[in-house]
């Protein structure tokens with residue numbers, strides 16, 4: 125039997141109306157899910173205010189309500205707990221409810237603008253190959269040892285995180301690698317978790333629709349490191365100018381990695397080809413199957429993490445060479461007719477620039493690079509012209525298309541992307557709103573040895589239009605189209 129007061133342990137309380145020694149069943153922050161004897165936590169969101177649903181929750185059987193402001197109408201038999209911050213309270217209560225599962229495994233959080241999914245997924249792969257039982261919370265999927273679950277967020281809400289961590293405890297998971305997004309930190313989804321380590325990848329222009337300024341976005345990321353315990357490690361990329369900022373106030377052990385400057389962990393790119401990278405990591409050479417200079421950073425962070433967690437150096441290097449690319453992250457195929465198609469999740473100006481420069485580093489002058497790209501609706505609009513400029517400047521031909529338009533008109537999104545194209549690149553671009561048609565056109569334009577890049581949706585298997593999700597898989601479509609055209 126779980127009592128309300130048990131799950132309130134360590135939650136700063138402002139006032140209480142009613143009894144906290146009542147037995148509770150489940151914990152919820154969505155009134156629609158409440159059933160008899162549950163606790164409802166009212167959270168102020170971006171669309172609505174959970175406080176407006178307190179009455180609904182009580183009608184559905186809530187025995188207790190946790191909120192920032194007590195409702196005018198107090199119902200007899202229901203306990204009301206006033207807290208300073210409901211989202212923080214939910215995080216601590218979730219950890220208590222599931223008996224602090226993060227204490228029973230080594231939890232590593234990966235944060236930064238790009239590379240979180242790649243690093244977390246590859247660490248999951250590497251530790252599995254090393255023989256451990258491993259967990260993963262990522263944009264692409266959630267893994268509890270070998271069991272796969274669908275991911276809805278990069279960093280799920282605190283209740284969901286703790287639920288999966290508890291399942292990981294039950295499955296004997298020793299290490300869990302999780303992505304920590306800026307939304308996640310800001311909404312306190314990771315509060316109350318005990319991290320054994322944190323990794324910082326890089327910071328660039330993203331999510332300025334949600335965060336008011338770059339400084340605010342940076343400080344949200346920094347907060348994750350501020351809150352790490354002193355037993356943890358804070359592994360940061362110091363080639364990024366914000367790397368040192370992240371660890372300014374951390375209590376954790378600071379460890380650095382870099383390609384360009386002196387650092388605790390250093391790497392050098394010896395060769396960069398479509399078949400892989402030859403790296404020199406701390407004076408040892410290693411071939412990896414991943415492509416692109418940015419992956420050198422990811423692999424170095426992975427190597428450093430493995431060493432910080434006690435894996436043996438030679439074993440780690442050997443396992444690094446076996447890692448396979450993550451779905452939708454520079455995932456590629458070479459067709460019968462020798463056309464290379466690359467599907468990548470790059471959906472920010474910085475990531476797009478990285479991917480295009482990576483391909484341009486590898487391709488020769490005779491090979492065309494044909495890029496298919498769009499931008500999501502209901503998200504940061506300032507990135508659109510930037511992406512338009514980057515794609516058109518760095519490709520031989522560019523086809524602007526629709527991503528997930530959500531509630532917006534795809535043609536208007538495309539117009540904003542086109543606005544960034546410099547006059548000298550006008551003749552290189554065409555816009556085709558139908559994404560399937562855009563991919564098909566790219567395939568028709570491609571000659572043997574050319575490279576097609578399809579950016580922005582990576583692993584996604586749907587296209588979201590006006591609240592509805594339609595089946596859509598960039599990789600499958602390009603694979604089938606090339607097959608058909610080359611028949």
Ligand SMILES: CC(=O)N[C@H]1[C@@H](OP(=O)(O)OP(=O)(O)OC[C@H]2O[C@@H](n3ccc(=O)[nH]c3=O)[C@H](O)[C@@H]2O)O[C@H](CO)[C@@H](O)[C@@H]1O[C@H](C)C(=O)N[C@@H](C)C(=O)N[C@H](CCC(=O)O)C(=O)O
Pocket residue numbers: 153154155156166167168169170171172173174175177276277278279280281305306307308
């Ligand atoms: C903008 C944003 O982050 N929103 C998240 C937020 O929802 P919200 O603040 O809009 O919630 P709301 O709709 O205003 O509702 C407020 C409260 O009332 C409650 N409610 C609402 C209706 C009702 O009938 N009853 C009720 O109790 C809701 O459950 C909620 O607790 O809290 C919800 C519960 O945790 C999240 O699911 C939701 O994620 C939305 C779906 C989302 O799209 N988030 C994206 C932007 C996101 O989080 N992305 C990052 C990754 C970004 C990246 O790095 O690329 C991620 O970690 O996934």
Ligand SMILES: Nc1ncnc2c1ncn2[C@@H]1O[C@H](COP(=O)(O)OP(=O)(O)OP(=O)(O)O)[C@@H](O)[C@H]1O
Pocket residue numbers: 236237238239240241242243263278303305325326418419421422452453454468469470471474475476478479582
């Ligand atoms: N270390 C890196 N530096 C710059 N760009 C990178 C790096 N790693 C990956 N990328 C690029 O950014 C894209 C997104 O990578 P990944 O999915 O690993 O990042 P993420 O941080 O999880 O992103 P999201 O917040 O969208 O989930 C990749 O498809 C790749 O093009």
Ligand SMILES: N[C@H](CCC[C@H](N)C(=O)O)C(=O)O
Pocket residue numbers: 278471499500501503527528580581584
């Ligand atoms: N986690 C990111 C993913 C963006 C992917 C892109 N395909 C889009 O839909 O905008 C977001 O929700 O902002």
Ligand SMILES: [Mg+2]
Pocket residue numbers: 240241262263264278303
């Ligand atoms: Mg991710």
